[in-house]
Amino acid sequence: MSASQQRLALGLNCEWTWEATESVTLKPSVNVGWLHLFGDRSLGASGAFPNAGDETLRVAVRSANLERDALQAGFGLEADWNNAWSLFLRYALELRRHNTAQTLFLGLRWEF
Secondary structure, three states, X not given: OXXXXXXXXXXXXXXXXXXXXXXXXXXXXXXXXXXXXXXXXXXXXXXXXXXXXXXXEEEEEEOOOOOOEEEEEEEEEEEEEOOOEEEEEEEEEEEOOOOEEEEEEEEEXXXX
């Protein structure tokens, strides 16, 4: 199986910086936009597992046939300590007519 998919996203992203203390900076953000898919609307993968005998177990999966257009939205918060450590939390949403995708990101970053 081969598939090719490109995405075009147009929208607005707003981010603010607020210094809570001398060493802590908070950065809330929000975004909203439109997403359009080009190319294949579904993606697939295949693989094989060797069996003890002469036969091989073959597996193939394919994603849902996605609508080409979607509404994208999200919000997040990042906290920076002493310009070295960052903790971030981000929520992202893609809304389509017959499909919804939600993602939650949580991370810790250290810059040196």
